[in-house]
Amino acid sequence: EAGVTQFPSHSVIEKGQTVTLRCDPISGHDNLYWYRRVMGKEIKFLLHFVKESKQDESGMPNNRFLAERTGGTYSTLKVQPAELEDSGVYFCASSPQTGGAFFGQGTRLTVV
């Protein structure tokens, strides 16, 4: 069974540019989450989809971040325009109804 897959694995962009991160969850998992780890800090929740609907987006830092989940399958997280403080590792996770989140390998974003 394929795990959670994230693209790209690493992205380096200049301040002010736009970056789009993609996540393909485990097939059949209705729940999809985005998390972020900034250097030296703990992993923090960004938002939660149930199928295509946003269940909780309380962790989104500001309106430069936009997440979508097309047809309840893959999800994208767009940062526009990127700022230096957006650098970090962005993780996607999915879970079945019974719980237990499975994480992707992460996208390391560097804004210079």
Added chain:
Amino acid sequence: QKEVEQDPGPLSVPEGAIVSLNCTYSNSAFQYFMWYRQYSRKGPELLMYTYSSGNKEDGRFTAQVDKSSKYISLFIRDSQPSDSATYLCATTLLSGNTPLVFGKGTRLSVIA
């Protein structure tokens, strides 16, 4: 006060030692507790998932939860060099389908 406190280490032990990793949490509403293992440049991998106070064993790993003192532990018996990784504790309010709150992670090295 952080919601989940975890000593980041690093912790270095000889092969075969018993390892004890610990976290405390502040919110008594947290009901589910998890331990993740993260190798360098990889995503967190779910190790143990528990709900009730008490012990849960899986091979060389034992997760312990004491809700009265808001204390969670992970014990690793007969530690191996392949156990060298960062161990993250996490908790959540309801089932696995609510956002996870993570500790910072403890970096463990098992020396052969």
